Amino acid sequence: MTEKIRETLRDSKKARWTALALASFTMMCGYFFADVMSPLKGLLEGQIGWTSSDYGTFTSAYGWFNVFLLMLIFGGIILDKVGVRITGFGAALIMVIGTAIQYWAISSTTLQGSSIWGIKSQVFFASIGYATFAVGVEVAGITVTKVIYKWFQGKELALAMGLQVALARVGTAFALAFSVPIAKITGVADVSRSVLVGLIALCIGLLAFVVYIFIDKKLDQSIADAKPDNLEEEEFKISDIRKIVTNKGWWFIAILCVLFYSAVFPFLKYATDLMVNKFGVEMDLAGLIPSLLPFGTILLTPLFGNIYDRMGKGASIMIWGSVLLIVVHLLFAVPFLNNWAIAILLVIMLGIAFSLVPSAMWPSVTKIVPERQLGTAMALIFWVQNWGLMGVPLLIGWVLDKYCITGQTVRDGLMVNTYDYTLPMLIFAGFGFLAVLFAFLLKIEDRKKGYGLEKPNYIR
Numbered sequence: 001m002t003e004k005i006r007e008t009l010r011d012s013k014k015a016r017w018t019a020l021a022l023a024s025f026t027m028m029c030g031y032f033f034a035d036v037m038s039p040l041k042g043l044l045e046g047q048i049g050w051t052s053s054d055y056g057t058f059t060s061a062y063g064w065f066n067v068f069l070l071m072l073i074f075g076g077i078i079l080d081k082v083g084v085r086i087t088g089f090g091a092a093l094i095m096v097i098g099t100a101i102q103y104w105a106i107s108s109t110t111l112q113g114s115s116i117w118g119i120k121s122q123v124f125f126a127s128i129g130y131a132t133f134a135v136g137v138e139v140a141g142i143t144v145t146k147v148i149y150k151w152f153q154g155k156e157l158a159l160a161m162g163l164q165v166a167l168a169r170v171g172t173a174f175a176l177a178f179s180v181p182i183a184k185i186t187g188v189a190d191v192s193r194s195v196l197v198g199l200i201a202l203c204i205g206l207l208a209f210v211v212y213i214f215i216d217k218k219l220d221q222s223i224a225d226a227k228p229d230n231l232e233e234e235e236f237k238i239s240d241i242r243k244i245v246t247n248k249g250w251w252f253i254a255i256l257c258v259l260f261y262s263a264v265f266p267f268l269k270y271a272t273d274l275m276v277n278k279f280g281v282e283m284d285l286a287g288l289i290p291s292l293l294p295f296g297t298i299l300l301t302p303l304f305g306n307i308y309d310r311m312g313k314g315a316s317i318m319i320w321g322s323v324l325l326i327v328v329h330l331l332f333a334v335p336f337l338n339n340w341a342i343a344i345l346l347v348i349m350l351g352i353a354f355s356l357v358p359s360a361m362w363p364s365v366t367k368i369v370p371e372r373q374l375g376t377a378m379a380l381i382f383w384v385q386n387w388g389l390m391g392v393p394l395l396i397g398w399v400l401d402k403y404c405i406t407g408q409t410v411r412d413g414l415m416v417n418t419y420d421y422t423l424p425m426l427i428f429a430g431f432g433f434l435a436v437l438f439a440f441l442l443k444i445e446d447r448k449k450g451y452g453l454e455k456p457n458y459i460r
């Protein structure tokens with residue numbers, strides 16, 4: 001049996017790392033686009049008259065279809081039923097379509113001045129585009145998890161997942177660092193230009209996935225050739241959903257995930273604005289400090305993944321990452337700590353937290369559910385998480401508009417509000433406290449059920 005398994009294409013280092021590179025590239029483009037608007041909050045206010053609440057509505061649209069129309073869950077079920085090739089291609093195509101809608105909305109002048117259901121038309125359609133894109137990028141995310149498990153099970157699983165996340169962070173870092181310069185490249189600020197660059201990147205990402213499809217076919221063929229004729233694999237059944245949602249360990253990971261990520265991704269959406277308002281950084285440079293966060297994680301996530309592969313301690317890694325998250329957000333909340341050097345230090349610390357938890361969390365899911373349920377289990381975790389990714393930016397936008405406006409100022413010749421970020425940062429720290437609690441519960445559950453979260457992934 002062991003002999004047979006060794007004969008599949010996944011045993012070729014070149015093949016499995018190439019597969020990882022292609023799928024991760026598609027995700028990197030998706031992550032670039034996901035955050036391309038984040039550093040543009042100030043420009044959106046000045047150039048096309050968006051308020052913080054408009055911006056909050058737009059960013060929260062990320063979860064509209066995923067959460068309310070259950071698109072993510074359908075995506076997970078489709079993934080477990082039809083496999084990574086069709087699902088991944090469909091997801092990449094949906095990303096391109098959503099991005100194109102958003103580009104049209106942002107660049108259109110005809111939408112300005114009207115509204116739909118009380119939302120500015122331009123905000124509404126940009127949000128629809130972003131919500132569509134979000135279905136694609138989230139389903140692509142779960143597909144890539146299954147892709148990595150397919151190629152790396154019993155091998156460098158957490159390292160591979162860490163590298164995929166690291167490349168995704170490169171996409172985020174590029175968006176945070178270059179979105180404003182791209183918008184201003186001609187000297188006249190145009191936010192739609194950054195969105196267009198994202199659209200082009202995603203078209204290339206789609207092509208990369210098409211290439212992946214050919215390698216994946218070869219892998220399946222090699223697995224079929226190596227498998228004894230009488231060995232039937234158990235297929236995913238809809239009743240498996242019940243098994244997933246009655247699994248306590250799965251719930252602890254899902255809740256930890258929503259809490260932890262709610263204190264990171266929504267924070268990033270406002271981080272550029274925080275740098276300007278609290279730390280007095282010039283708007284053109286303000287995106288650079290938050291962009292250090294993904295840069296740090298690029299090295300650290302695979303590093304911690306490698307440690308998990310070889311030494312285990314997955315549940316403990318998640319606890320330490322969540323503790324660090326609280327420390328960072330509490331320090332961000334302290335009013336007199338307002339020097340930009342402190343902001344850099346805190347972002348670096350947040351980068352460590354943001355490497356620890358994901359490096360251990362995603363490989364751990366594969367230890368809690370069997371492979372045939374992996375797509376659906378991941379989709380359900382992402383679904384729970386998307387409530388946070390959708391609700392928290394909305395909450396922070398509302399809190400800022402309602403409680404945190406301290407005055408007005410002229411930036412880049414445009415009149416904008418100034419904000420006190422203490423309250424939003426305390427809210428983020430609160431998520432961190434709850435995350436630590438659930439990380440502990442997960443560790444206890446692991447001890448009871450013997451998932452092996454504290455054990456190495458690598459089978460020698």
Ligand SMILES: NCCCC[C@H](NC(=O)[C@@H](N)CCCCN)C(=O)O
Nearest residue numbers: 034138141144145165265358362382
């Ligand atoms: N192989 C799966 C890795 C998941 C990585 C994880 N992504 C998510 O949690 C997404 N649901 C949210 C992506 C939001 C993008 N702005 C991550 O750590 O990025």
